[in-house]
Every structure is written in C-alpha cells, then in structure tokens.
Amino acid sequence: MEPxxxxxIVESWSRNAIPWTEAVRGGQILSRExxxxxxxxxxxxxxxxxxxxxxxxxxxxxxxxxxxxxxxVLGVDAIGALxxxxxxxxxxxxxxxxxxAIAEGALDVAxxxxxxxxxxxxxxxxxxLLAAVPDLLNPGGTLMIQTLHPVEACGDxxxxxxxxxxxxxxxxxxxxxxxxxxxxxxxxxxxxxNRCGLRLSAMREPLHPDTGRPASVIFVVKPVLFxxxxxxxx
Amino acid sequence: MEPxxxxxIVESWSRNAIPWTEAVRGGQILSRExxxxxxxxxxxxxxxxxxxxxxxxxxxxxxxxxxxxxxxVLGVDAIGALxxxxxxxxxxxxxxxxxxAIAEGALDVAxxxxxxxxxxxxxxxxxxLLAAVPDLLNPGGTLMIQTLHPVEACGDxxxxxxxxxxxxxxxxxxxxxxxxxxxxxxxxxxxxxNRCGLRLSAMREPLHPDTGRPASVIFVVKPVLFxxxxxxxx
Numbered sequence: 094m095e096p097x098x099x100x101x102i103v104e105s106w107s108r109n110a111i112p113w114t115e116a117v118r119g120g121q122i123l124s125r126e127x128x129x130x131x132x133x134x135x136x137x138x139x140x141x142x143x144x145x146x147x148x149x150x151x152x153x154x155x156x157x158x159x160x161x162x163x164x165x166v167l168g169v170d171a172i173g174a175l176x177x178x179x180x181x182x183x184x185x186x187x188x189x190x191x192x193x194a195i196a197e198g199a200l201d202v203a204x205x206x207x208x209x210x211x212x213x214x215x216x217x218x219x220x221x222l223l224a225a226v227p228d229l230l231n232p233g234g235t236l237m238i239q240t241l242h243p244v245e246a247c248g249d250x251x252x253x254x255x256x257x258x259x260x261x262x263x264x265x266x267x268x269x270x271x272x273x274x275x276x277x278x279x280x281x282x283x284x285x286x287n288r289c290g291l292r293l294s295a296m297r298e299p300l301h302p303d304t305g306r307p308a309s310v311i312f313v314v315k316p317v318l319f320x321x322x323x324x325x326x327x
Numbered sequence: 328m329e330p331x332x333x334x335x336i337v338e339s340w341s342r343n344a345i346p347w348t349e350a351v352r353g354g355q356i357l358s359r360e361x362x363x364x365x366x367x368x369x370x371x372x373x374x375x376x377x378x379x380x381x382x383x384x385x386x387x388x389x390x391x392x393x394x395x396x397x398x399x400v401l402g403v404d405a406i407g408a409l410x411x412x413x414x415x416x417x418x419x420x421x422x423x424x425x426x427x428a429i430a431e432g433a434l435d436v437a438x439x440x441x442x443x444x445x446x447x448x449x450x451x452x453x454x455x456l457l458a459a460v461p462d463l464l465n466p467g468g469t470l471m472i473q474t475l476h477p478v479e480a481c482g483d484x485x486x487x488x489x490x491x492x493x494x495x496x497x498x499x500x501x502x503x504x505x506x507x508x509x510x511x512x513x514x515x516x517x518x519x520x521n522r523c524g525l526r527l528s529a530m531r532e533p534l535h536p537d538t539g540r541p542a543s544v545i546f547v548v549k550p551v552l553f554x555x556x557x558x559x560x561x
Contacts, residue, residue, distance in 0.1 A: 242478070244476070244478035244479065244541070245478065247540070251534075251539035252532070252534060252539055252540050252541060253534070253539070278532055279513070279530055279532060279544075280529070280530050280531055280532045283527065283529060283530045284529060287528060287529065292526055292527070292528070293517065293526070293527050294521060294526070295514070295517060295518060295521065296513055296514050296517045297514055298486070298512055298513060298514045300485075300486060300487070305485035305486055305487070306481075306486050307478070307486060310513075318552075
C-alpha cells in the first residue's frame with residue numbers, strides 16, 4: 094500500500110481505534126478540550142439545524158453532544174471499530190460507510206447540516222465526498238468543516254498542497270503507525286469547495302487562549318443556488 | 328487628531344506622497360517587485376474585464392499596467408498629491424475622491440472589476456466603501472482585494488481585529504510619520520464581505536519564493552445575486 098494515500102489513512106485509524114476512543118473520552122486532547130470541541134458545537138448550533146450528518150464521526154462524541162441539544166444526528170465513519178464504539182455509547186444513529194461509498198450515492202439522506210470535524214484527512218476521497226455533499230443537504234442547508242488552520246499547521250514545510258507524514262507526538266504509547274494526511278492551503282480549500290458547488294459564507298478562526306493564535310479553522314459553506322432561467326421566463 | 332484613525336491614514340499618506348512615488352517607481356519595495364504586483368495583475372486579467380476601477384490607485388502603477396493590456400481604467404485615490412503624480416505619468420484616467428465620498432455615492436460608474444491593491448487600510452472608511460462596491464459593478468462583475476495575509480502579518484500581537492501602529496522600516500529616511508492600519512483576521516474579512524452583500528469566490532495566497540510562505544492574500548469576490556421572488560411568481 095502507498096505510504097501516503099487515502100487507503101493508508103483508513104488502515105491507520107482502524108489500528109488506533111481503541112486508544113483513540115480512550116484519548117477522546119478521557120479528555121486527553123487538550124486543544125479539543127480547550128478550544129475546538131466547543132467551537133464546532135457553537136458553529137453547528139448557530140445554524141439551528143433539526144438534523145445533522147456527522148461525517149467521519151469517529152467514536153461519536155460530537156453526535157452525542159448534538160443529540161443532547163435535541164438534534165437528530167446520523168454519524169457515519171469508515172472505521173468499523175469506531176462505529177461500534179459510537180453505537181456502544183448510545184445517542185445518535187451510526188452507520189459504517191466509506192467516503193468513497195458516500196460519494197457514489199450509498200447514503201440516501203437529506204439533512205439540515207453536514208459537519209466534518211477534523212475528519213477530512215485525505216486527497217481524492219475528500220474531493221469525491223465534498224462533491225456529493227450538496228445532494229445530502231436540505232434546501233438552505235449548511236456544511237461545516239473544522240480542520241487544522243493551514244497557515245498555522247504548515248510548520249517548516251513549504252506552504253503548498255501535498256501529503257504529509259503523520260505523527261502521534263503528544264499521545265500515549267498505545268498509538269502506532271500514524272496516518273498520513275493531505276495538506277491543503279486556504280486557497281486550495283476555497284477552490285475545492287467552489288469546484289463542488291459550495292460557497293464559503295463564513296470562516297471561523299477559534300483562538301487558543303494560551304497563544305492568542307488560531308487553533309483551527311472552520312469553513313461554513315452553502316451550496317450555490319441554481320436558478321433555472323427557464324423557470325423565470327417560462 | 329486620533330493617532331489611530333481613518334483620518335490619520337490620509338494625513339500620513341499625503342505627507343509621504345513624494346517618497347512613496349519614488350519608492351514604487353524605483354522598484355524599491357521588493358515583495359511587490361518579486362511577488363504581489365504580478366499576482367494582482369494576473370488575478371485581474373483572469374477575469375478578462377473590459378473596465379477596471381483601481382480603488383486607492385496611489386501613483387497609478389497598476390492602472391498603467393492594466394491600460395497597457397487594453398483595459399479601460401479609472402483610478403481613484405483620496406490623496407491629491409498621488410492623483411497628481413498618477414495623471415502626470417499618463418495611462419488611465421484619475422480622480423481624487425475619498426472612500427467616504429465614494430461610499431456616499433460620489434462615483435457614478437459601473438465597471439467590470441473593482442480592484443483594491445493594498446489600499447484598504449482603515450476601519451470605518453473601508454466598511455462604508457465595501458458596502459458601496461456592489462453598486463459600482465456591472466452584472467457579473469468582480470471585486471479583487473489584495474492585502475497583507477493576516478496570519479502571516481499578525482506578528483507578536485494577538486490575532487484579533489484592531490488598530491496597529493505603522494512603520495516605515497525598510498524604507499528610506501525620506502519617509503516620516505507612518506500611517507496606522509486596521510488589522511482584520513481572515514474571519515473578519517470574510518464576515519465584512521458578507522455583510523456588504525459580497526461572497527468570496529476565490530482566495531489566492533501568492534507565495535514568496537524565499538520563504539515559501541504567503542506574501543499576501545487576494546480575495547476574489549462577487550456580489551450576491553438577489554433573486555426577487557416577486558418576479559418569479561408574478
């Protein structure tokens with residue numbers, strides 16, 4: 094298997110499903126506890142959706158948090174071991190589905206919101222998935238993506254799109270074989286969304302209280318309205 | 328006069344009009360020569376406009392560059408001494424107008440593109456100006472804004488909106504009394520554009536060849552299409 098590929102991401106997360114679940118549920122990921130969990134919850138609630146698709150739900154914490162607010166949530170994830178743990182914790186409905194399957198139409202739902210919380214890690218799989226998002230949204234629906242802030246997360250590598258090796262630095266010894274991830278510049282994120290018929294309506298930059306700098310970026314996105322000129326004049 | 332205010336920006340640039348003109352025409356501003364001049368020209372040409380409003384044109388270099396490509400250009404600037412120098416160099420038509428006057432409707436034109444190249448420096452003046460931009464554009468027209476990349480230009484100050492003192496560091500001794508500028512986060516730029524009925528359709532991040540990092544950001548923006556529902560059903 095290619096060391097830097099979409100398939101490797103799924104393989105690595107399958108291998109780390111148990112320690113990951115423990116880390117999330119134990120509140121071990123400090124930037125999430127202090128900043129980004131609350132930021133994505135607030136961003137979703139501001140849209141006041143009745144139904145949410147939690148895309149790449151992992152062990153399900155966000156689905157549970159939104160269900161607790163009275164929202165109907167469907168969580169989907171490619172990793173069977175994570176979906177199993179999400180089901181085990183209850184709250185929300187969970188399905189195992191790969192992004193490739195969803196891109197091919199395997200998910201026949203229409204939701205008020207789709208949320209991808211640090212779950213868009215690949216290259217081709219993400220592009221195919223995002224192209225399918227408009228079909229998963231009710232009219233007026235919203236896609237929200239939280240991801241690493243490219244300018245902050247770039248590190249010493251050049252600020253250009255490309256695969257980056259993963260790291261479990263800061264995590265326990267129970268983790269192994271970190272997943273690679275595909276780095277996108279802000280320019281590329283906006284361009285990708287546009288190619289998928291989606292337009293940025295807001296971009297949030299939740300600040301880390303220690304550094305005063307963005308801990309992540311959240312894209313709030315709406316499908317482009319297609320006005321059929323035939324219906325205007327006919 | 329308030330030391331950090333829109334009015335102080337105009338005063339400072341009036342005072343520095345002559346050395347500024349020399350610096351621009353002498354190719355003394357290296358990031359412009361190496362990256363950002365070409366980036367804004369390419370971004371404008373990609374839209375293939377027949378007419379361009381060069382907002383905050385300064386001594387007029389961008390107007391001249393676009394006129395040389397066969398585009399009809401009107402340059403406007405609040406600083407009389409800069410407009411005078413722009414007229415003196417020929418190429419394009421130039422008018423002295425403040426952003427406040429334009430916001431109040433003093434400019435009765437409709438152009439294919441409006442371009443603001445490092446010329447949106449203030450707080451209230453910029454907000455009022457941008458609200459007026461949709462009225463200055465032909466249908467299908469485009470606004471392009473090049474500015475400092477907030478994440479890169481933030482420095483050690485917190486990443487939050489606010490006035491910053493100016494500096495002529497790197498410029499000759501002929502400069503004095505630097506203009507303050509109003510820092511906006513990316514989140515705030517996108518939100519401001521949205522409040523003005525404008526939607527981001529692309530965001531360019533021209534890279535500096537020495538650092539491999541963004542030398543600026545360019546927002547490519549379109550007015551929101553207003554569909555009057557009355558005309559759909561009536």
